[in-house]
Amino acid sequence: GNSVTQMEGPVTLSEEAFLTINCTYTATGYPSLFWYVQYPGEGLQLLLKATKADDKGSNKGFEATYRKETTSFHLEKGSVQVSDSAVYFCALSDQTGANNLFFGTGTRLTVIP
């Protein structure tokens, strides 16, 4: 079956620190992989995506590379800001054609000045 495993939070970092949030997946076939971000009191927003092995998704200074050999899609940012404080969800889309997303449990990031 399909599943996503994220590192548990919460994660607390100082401003300008390096961020890594680990994500590994189990899937049949060749899924697409996503990171979504949820700011306080809001719904989720797509942060970045990758649709095939070795693709790198990037947006707003965040990056993640689709690693088929390690079934991973770790999220990284070189220098976090207070405004990056949010919950981050890793997700995969299977190939059923129904755009059904399987989400990880989310990782809460707090960045302190």
Next chain:
Amino acid sequence: DGGITQSPKYLFRKEGQNVTLSCEQNLNHDAMYWYRQDPGQGLRLIYYSQIVNDFQKGDIAEGYSVSREKKESFPLTVTSAQKNPTAFYLCASSISAADNSPLHFGNGTRLTVT
């Protein structure tokens, strides 16, 4: 501005009552979805609709019902049969139900049933 509107933001109901959550989108998207979010868990799919007058059960459809009479609207009814209805409910839409079509989410409705 185009987007997805969920209303109300907070909803309170007594146990045994049905309650309907509203979701409207003006993005001209064909596909719409309902997810449930619980603390410490990822989002779980309740129902989705690929096109008007069609909808499919997701992973946790029991105790819920939906309709899709208009492209713009996908209301979710939480029935009294839902054993644990208190949760944060998120509606989403996408251009199509095809893979890789990004989902656009509303800001959610927090339902509390006592």
